[in-house]
Amino acid sequence: MNMQNNPFNLAQLLEFAGKYHPTQKVITRRVEDDQIVEHTYREVLARSKKLANALKKLGVQHGDCIGTIALNTHRHMESWYGISGQGAICHTINPRLSMKQLHYIVNHAADKYLLLDPIFWPIIEGMHTKFPNVSGYIVLTERENMPKTEISNVYCYEELLTDAPDEFDWPEFDPQEGSSLCYTSGTTGDPKGVMYTHTSNLLHAYGLSLSDAIAVGAQDTILVVVPLFHANSWGLAYAGPMIGCNLIMPGKRMDGGAIFELIEKYNATSAAGVPTVWTSLLEYADKTGKKMESLNDVVVGGSAAPPSMFTRFREKHDVDLIHAWGMTEMSPLGTINRPSGAIMDLPKDEYLRIRRKQGRPIFGVDLKLVDEKNNQLPHDGKAVGRLLVKGNWIVHTYFKAGKPAVDEDGWFDTGDMATIDEYGYMEIIDRAKDLIKSGGEWISSVDMENHAMGHAGVSMAAAIAIAHEKWGERPLLIVVPKEGHKPTKETILEHLSTEFSKWQLPDDIVFVEEIPLTATGKFSKLHLRKQFEGYFD
Numbered sequence: 001m002n003m004q005n006n007p008f009n010l011a012q013l014l015e016f017a018g019k020y021h022p023t024q025k026v027i028t029r030r031v032e033d034d035q036i037v038e039h040t041y042r043e044v045l046a047r048s049k050k051l052a053n054a055l056k057k058l059g060v061q062h063g064d065c066i067g068t069i070a071l072n073t074h075r076h077m078e079s080w081y082g083i084s085g086q087g088a089i090c091h092t093i094n095p096r097l098s099m100k101q102l103h104y105i106v107n108h109a110a111d112k113y114l115l116l117d118p119i120f121w122p123i124i125e126g127m128h129t130k131f132p133n134v135s136g137y138i139v140l141t142e143r144e145n146m147p148k149t150e151i152s153n154v155y156c157y158e159e160l161l162t163d164a165p166d167e168f169d170w171p172e173f174d175p176q177e178g179s180s181l182c183y184t185s186g187t188t189g190d191p192k193g194v195m196y197t198h199t200s201n202l203l204h205a206y207g208l209s210l211s212d213a214i215a216v217g218a219q220d221t222i223l224v225v226v227p228l229f230h231a232n233s234w235g236l237a238y239a240g241p242m243i244g245c246n247l248i249m250p251g252k253r254m255d256g257g258a259i260f261e262l263i264e265k266y267n268a269t270s271a272a273g274v275p276t277v278w279t280s281l282l283e284y285a286d287k288t289g290k291k292m293e294s295l296n297d298v299v300v301g302g303s304a305a306p307p308s309m310f311t312r313f314r315e316k317h318d319v320d321l322i323h324a325w326g327m328t329e330m331s332p333l334g335t336i337n338r339p340s341g342a343i344m345d346l347p348k349d350e351y352l353r354i355r356r357k358q359g360r361p362i363f364g365v366d367l368k369l370v371d372e373k374n375n376q377l378p379h380d381g382k383a384v385g386r387l388l389v390k391g392n393w394i395v396h397t398y399f400k401a402g403k404p405a406v407d408e409d410g411w412f413d414t415g416d417m418a419t420i421d422e423y424g425y426m427e428i429i430d431r432a433k434d435l436i437k438s439g440g441e442w443i444s445s446v447d448m449e450n451h452a453m454g455h456a457g458v459s460m461a462a463a464i465a466i467a468h469e470k471w472g473e474r475p476l477l478i479v480v481p482k483e484g485h486k487p488t489k490e491t492i493l494e495h496l497s498t499e500f501s502k503w504q505l506p507d508d509i510v511f512v513e514e515i516p517l518t519a520t521g522k523f524s525k526l527h528l529r530k531q532f533e534g535y536f537d
C-alpha cells in the first residue's frame, strides 16, 4: 500500500475541531427560553461522546435509525455526531411536516428512538401509539423543562449526558455506509428518503468549504438559519468543525429582529437561509434604520432570490448576496455564485445580471441540460432545458426504493428547468411543474415573482398557473403588501409591463396577508393552486 487508507467517520470532523479549534464556539439561542448559550467545539465534542455512550446503553446498534425532531441548537448538532459517529443513522425530521407525512417517514425509516425539542412534545403525545418501532423518546432539555406525560420510556437528554462517560472510541467501518437520512417534503406522493454516507458528506463538506463556495475561515462566524433538518443544513454543521469557524444556531426565533440581534451581538460574518427569512431581516432593518455592520455575505438558496434582494443587501448593508442552488437529493449543494475571472471585465449590468444567477457547479457536481427528447442542449445562456445532475454527493437510489433514481448513464433529473451560459453559470427558469403554460408558450413563475417583489409596495409575491378554458393555463399573482403600503393591481401590472409582454401579464392579482409556506420555508404553490382552483371559471 502506497498511501494510508484510514476509514473515515464523520465524528472525526468534530474530533478535529475539539483538538485544533478547541475554543471556537457553537452559539445557541435555546429553544426553551430563548436565552443565548455558548459551547466550545471541545465541549460539543465531549457532549456528543456522552450521547454516543448513552445511546449505546439504551441499546442502539450499528445501522439503527435514530430520528431527530429539532431546531438548530448545539444539542441537535451534538446528536448528529453522537448518532452517526457510533455507526447509527441520524434521521433528521422536519417538525413542520403534516402528521400524515411524519407518521409515514418515522415508520418507513423504522426509527428506534426519537430525539426532540420539548416544544415538539405535543406531536408525540398525539402520535406515539402509531410508532411501533420507537422504543423511547429523548427530550433535548434539562429535567425542569421535561414534559409531564404518562408515556413511558421518556428520557431527559441532559440527565443522560450527566450520567454518561465522556470518552468514546468512534468505531471504524466502511465509510460508504449510511450516516444520515433526510426525506424530501414530498409535495407529490409519499416523501422519499435520501441516505447520505460518511464519504458523501465528507466530500460535500470539502466542496462547500472551497473559497469559491461558502468561502469562510477560522476567523469567521456563520449564522446557520437553514435548519439542521433541511438537507443537512446545507452541510454547514459538517463544514464548520472542519474549517473552525464559529456557528450560530438560532433556535426557534426566526423573526427579523431576533436574527438581527444574533448577527450584531456575535459579529456574524456570514449567514445562510431561504429567501423568506432574508425578506423579514431586510424589512426589520428598513423599519429600524439599522445596518448589518459585520456581515460580508449572505448565502441564499432553496428558492430563487429576487433581484431586488441583491440590491437591498448590497446598497444598504454592503453585503454580497450569494445565490446557491441544490436539493435534498444533492446533499444539497449543486451550484453557488461567486465571480469568475471570466466575467470581471463585462459591463456592470451584465456582470450583475450573471451574479444573480444560481451559479457555477463546484467540483464533484456535473450538470447537463436536455430537451424533451433527451438531446443535450448547448451552454449558451439561452437554451432552456431540464437540468440533470451527476456527482459524488448525489442520490443514486432513494432509501428502500427498488429501482435507481438515475438513468442508465447515472444522471439524476432535478425536475428544474434551467439555462447554462458560456461562463458556466446556471440559472433556474422554474420548477418544471411550476411553469405556467399559456397557449403553448411558457411563462416563468420565478421571473414574475422576482419582478413583482421589486415593486416598492410588495413584500412577497407568488405566481401560479390557473386552468383556463381558452389558453390552457393563465397566471394569477398572489401578493403580500409591505407593511404600511397599499399597492394597487394597476401599479403592479404597470411595473411588470416593463419586463413582460402583455400576454404574459397575470390575469388578476390577489392581495393576501400571508402566503402559505412549505415545511422548508418556500412558497407552497401546491397549497396556493388548491386554494385558487377554478379562479378563472
Ligand code: ADP
Residues within 6 Å of the ligand: 184, 185, 186, 231, 300, 301, 302, 303, 304, 305, 323, 324, 325, 326, 327, 328, 329, 332, 358, 414, 415, 416, 428, 430, 431, 518, 520, 522
Ligand atoms: P423541498 O422542495 O422539499 O424543500 P429541496 O430543498 O430539496 O426540497 O428542494 C429543491 C428544489 O428547490 C430545487 O429542485 C429547486 O427547484 C428549488 N431551489 C433550490 N435552490 C434554488 C434557487 N437558488 N433558486 C431557485 N430554485 C431553487
